[in-house]
Every structure is written in structure tokens, then in C-alpha cells.
Amino acid sequence: MSVRSLAARAWPSRAAVSVAGSLGVVTVLLLGAVGSQAPAVAVRQVWTNVQATITVRGHGYGHGHGMSQYGAYGAARQGLTVDQILAFYYPGTTLAQLGGRMRVLVTGDTTDDLVISPAAGLTVRDRGDRTTYPLPEIPGLQRWRLVVADGRTVVEYLTDSWQRWQLPDGKPGFVGDGQFKAAEPLTLWTPAGAKVYRGKLRSAAPAAGSTKRDTLNILPLDDYVKGVVPYEMPSSWHPEAVKAQAVAARTYAAWTRAQYRKRYYQICDTTSCQVYGGVGGEQPLATAAVEATAGQVLLHEGAPAFTQFSSSSGGWTAAGSRPYLPAQQDPYDGHDANPNHAWSVSVARQRLERAYPGLGTLRRIQVTSRDGNGEWLGRVRTLRLDGSRSDRTVTGDSFRWAVGLRSTWFTIN
Structure with missing residues (x-):
């Protein structure tokens, strides 16, 4: 069975845009052409002064590559089938049947x-x-x-x-x-x-x-997925969304297995891979979704696809490392059941000063590049921190983890 590829979204190959924002004039330069990564977006904007606390507003939860889980739920609520959901989030892949076994590292058994x-x-x-x-x-x-x-x-x-x-x-x-x-x-x-x-x-x-000695669980691929899906998506969600999660999780496992054919284990049971809980983690509705999609995986050029997924795209997916992981507007992510589509948090300045101790007192923050997609010109690639002792340029990911943000798609008030 084939998954229909969506029409390729047109990227501006090179353009300059001026946008008036609350922090002043923002000049944007889109650099690069279509590829496996989103074009770099250099941003020049005024510095944001840092008081005792800063307010950070953002969109999405997670890296944003591939399927938005809340987006899959929203799409299913709008009537999309599992095939249509997968076709949207992984364009250019095709459905196929795959079996075999998995060698799963049981990390909780820490004795020999x-x-x-x-x-x-x-x-x-x-x-x-x-x-x-x-x-x-x-x-x-x-x-x-x-x-x-x-x-x-x-x-x-x-x-x-x-x-x-x-x-x-x-x-x-x-x-x-x-x-x-x-x-x-x-x-x-x-x-x-x-x-x-x-x-x-x-x-x-x-x-x-x-x-x-390490403990491994060796079992059929579908039995493995039964112990994964309930940890990755609520089993009570719309059945078509849970089916999409089952196919994505099964494909991710098959992709990992292909990368580590000769290693003594092929996948672990934590968030470093996919959470897997064995029989105790299985749920009837999730098992039904696994059985309804038995053996189905997504292929690209004949091999299992790298089917990344995260909680919420925030309205735009982020470009991944594969052509079937494009940055594209996501019309399904924003709905009343998604608490991660838009969010706001207050962050104490001292938290950042502890995370980057060489700064001294943090005085100003300046975003210097974004991915160019969506509100505020998208996810933060890099930003500059101005401290009393030194300045520091950090990645959006580094800042996200230091502050405890849900994603790198944010703006600072």
C-alpha cells in the first residue's frame, strides 16, 4: 500500500524581509536552498534587557521533527485516516510490511x-x-x-x-x-x-x-510495539491517531534495528530510544491499534524511515535530517486539547546565571538566528547572552534545556 506524497512546499531561495516588531525593526535574510535542513535565518534585532525575571512565550513541545502527536490527534478528530496522517507528517514515504524480532536492552536490571x-x-x-x-x-x-x-x-x-x-x-x-x-x-x-x-x-x-552481563528482551517487533505505544501516546485518543503512533513507533524501531544489526542490543527501553514497559505497559486500546496496523512500517528508498515524532509542533514542523522530515505548516496541531501549542513561562535571571556561570550578572539577551518558519520567524537557532563578566553565544537547544523550555520556538519579553 502506498502513501501519497504531498506536493513539495516552495522555499524562497533567497529573500530579504523587514518586519516591524515590539522590539524594533527586525531584518531577516534567508540563506540556502531546499535540503535536509531548514535554511539558516540570520536575524539582527535590538537587545532585550533582563530584569529579575523574564517572560518566555513559545510554541510546541519537543524537537518538532516528523509527526506531532497532538497534531495527529487533531487530524484524526478532523476525520483524517491513519494513512492520511502518516502521509502528511512523513511525505515521500510508502507503507510496507515488515516483521522480525527486536533485541531490547532492559536498563532497569542493573545487576549482572x-x-x-x-x-x-x-x-x-x-x-x-x-x-x-x-x-x-x-x-x-x-x-x-x-x-x-x-x-x-x-x-x-x-x-x-x-x-x-x-x-x-x-x-x-x-x-x-x-x-x-x-x-x-x-x-x-x-x-x-x-x-x-x-x-x-x-x-x-x-x-x-x-x-x-546485561539483560535483553528478545521478542517479535509487533509484541515490542504493544509495550511502547501506551508510553508514547494516550491510548484513549482517537483510534486513527493511536494507529499512526503505532506505525511511527514500529518504523522507528525497525530503523534502529537496521543501524545496529550486529550490536548485542538494538534498542533500549528509555526516552533515549523509545519507552518500553513490557507486558505491564500494555493497554487494550493501544494493542488494538498495533494489531490493526500489524507489521506496517514506512519505507524510504526501500529502507525503514527515521520516523521522529514529538509532542507538539506548535503549528510548524521543524526540518529534520531526512527529505521526508520537512519544515511545513501544521494545521492540525492547534486545537483545544493541546496545552503545548502555545505557552508562556516566567524564568528567574538567576537560573540562567547558574546555567552559564561565566557570564556574571546577565544584562541582555539577543536572538541572532532562527529557522524562519512561523511566528517570530520560527525556532531559535542561536542567541547571545550579555553578562557583566563576559558575553556568550549559545544554541537554542542549549538555552532551552538550561531554562527548562518546551521547545526552541520561543520569544523573550
Whole structure:
């Protein structure tokens, strides 16, 4: 099934514009041509004097690349289907079917052992020589675990105390990594408590010869996405929006998998990748969206697309690093259910002085470049801070994180 590409938006290749604003005359020069990044916009404007606090007004939440999640919700409320939502936010991509498995790093299991509860049909596998061992029922059994002893992974079980389970073939331990599998989801015990996972749980060495071990969850791509979607978008939102989130999350996972085919894990379970919570994170409505779009991913030139998404575009998406991540006006983001479309915060001057201690007393702020899209000429690329001891030029992203702003699309009063 194909996703219709939207007509390319015309960029001004080179233009000069003068705009009268509340801070004085702003001169804008658009530089560059259409590409994977938005044209640079050099801005010359008067300095803003800094008092004890500054008021920052802004639009959007997040980096703004690709799909706006609130925008997808707004589009669905207007009657757009999942295919139409994806076509708008990822123009030039096509829908295709993709399966396979994911190797997910379980970051919450910070110990070197892998501890699980007993389960029906439980087996353990030595991935070094590919031998699989059925695990027996033992009176009083509470836990099984994989742990490193004398440089090898061994199997132990807990009744009154931990004891070594002797491998039936007499080996002193595994040749390679160990892995549990059962006929039902597995309960993993971590320092924070128990979590349930579909698929297999692997005790993996991060490097050859290492005695350290990380816990991985190996499972089908769609089962993985079931544990992702509820963390990325409310499952109660319009079904077409949740379906769009399922396809975007599945595609992002497939893209990451393609980047790290040989690494011992392909994706993590935190916001550094995509939040993934296993079976405990699944929700019926999100699962329905995953099943309704089973296996669907977005491709560009035959490979999974880099389907970035963020909470809110604020009314304009930001140009990303791929041609299907253009900067474009987003008519779906501004609606009554989106608290991030427009916002305002007060920031104490001392907070900035702590973030940039070399400045001394912060006296003035000057925005020096933006991306050129939308109100105030768009997202801040760079700005200059004038302090009593020194001046400093910083990126919009640096300023955003230092101040705690929702995005880099802001103006300072």
C-alpha cells in the first residue's frame, strides 16, 4: 500500500524581509536552498534587557521533527485516516510490511545476574553451542537465575538458598550467553521489583570475554510495539491517531534495528530510544491499534524511515535530517486539547546565571538566528547572552534545556 506524497512546499531561495516588531525593526535574510535542513535565518534585532525575571512565550513541545502527536490527534478528530496522517507528517514515504524480532536492552536490571520466576514450559539455552535444556520442577522452587561464575554463565535455582543446577551433559557452564524461554510471558526480577515480558530474556555479555552481563528482551517487533505505544501516546485518543503512533513507533524501531544489526542490543527501553514497559505497559486500546496496523512500517528508498515524532509542533514542523522530515505548516496541531501549542513561562535571571556561570550578572539577551518558519520567524537557532563578566553565544537547544523550555520556538519579553 502506498502513501501519497504531498506536493513539495516552495522555499524562497533567497529573500530579504523587514518586519516591524515590539522590539524594533527586525531584518531577516534567508540563506540556502531546499535540503535536509531548514535554511539558516540570520536575524539582527535590538537587545532585550533582563530584569529579575523574564517572560518566555513559545510554541510546541519537543524537537518538532516528523509527526506531532497532538497534531495527529487533531487530524484524526478532523476525520483524517491513519494513512492520511502518516502521509502528511512523513511525505515521500510508502507503507510496507515488515516483521522480525527486536533485541531490547532492559536498563532497569542493573545487576549482572538475570533472575526470573518459574514458568510453564521453561527452558534455558546456551547460545554458544546452541544447546537447549528443559528446566525441571523442583519442590519449593522460587526463582531461577543466570549468573557468572569462574568466567562462565551458570544456572542456579532458589529454594531455601541459591544452588547450582548441574547441566545434564556435564558442562561446567555455558559456552556463550544464556537465555530463558517459556510457553508464557516471563517475570523478571530487578532491583526495583518484578516486570513481565513477552518473548525471551537473555543474559548478554556486552563484549567478548567480559564478566559483566546485561539483560535483553528478545521478542517479535509487533509484541515490542504493544509495550511502547501506551508510553508514547494516550491510548484513549482517537483510534486513527493511536494507529499512526503505532506505525511511527514500529518504523522507528525497525530503523534502529537496521543501524545496529550486529550490536548485542538494538534498542533500549528509555526516552533515549523509545519507552518500553513490557507486558505491564500494555493497554487494550493501544494493542488494538498495533494489531490493526500489524507489521506496517514506512519505507524510504526501500529502507525503514527515521520516523521522529514529538509532542507538539506548535503549528510548524521543524526540518529534520531526512527529505521526508520537512519544515511545513501544521494545521492540525492547534486545537483545544493541546496545552503545548502555545505557552508562556516566567524564568528567574538567576537560573540562567547558574546555567552559564561565566557570564556574571546577565544584562541582555539577543536572538541572532532562527529557522524562519512561523511566528517570530520560527525556532531559535542561536542567541547571545550579555553578562557583566563576559558575553556568550549559545544554541537554542542549549538555552532551552538550561531554562527548562518546551521547545526552541520561543520569544523573550
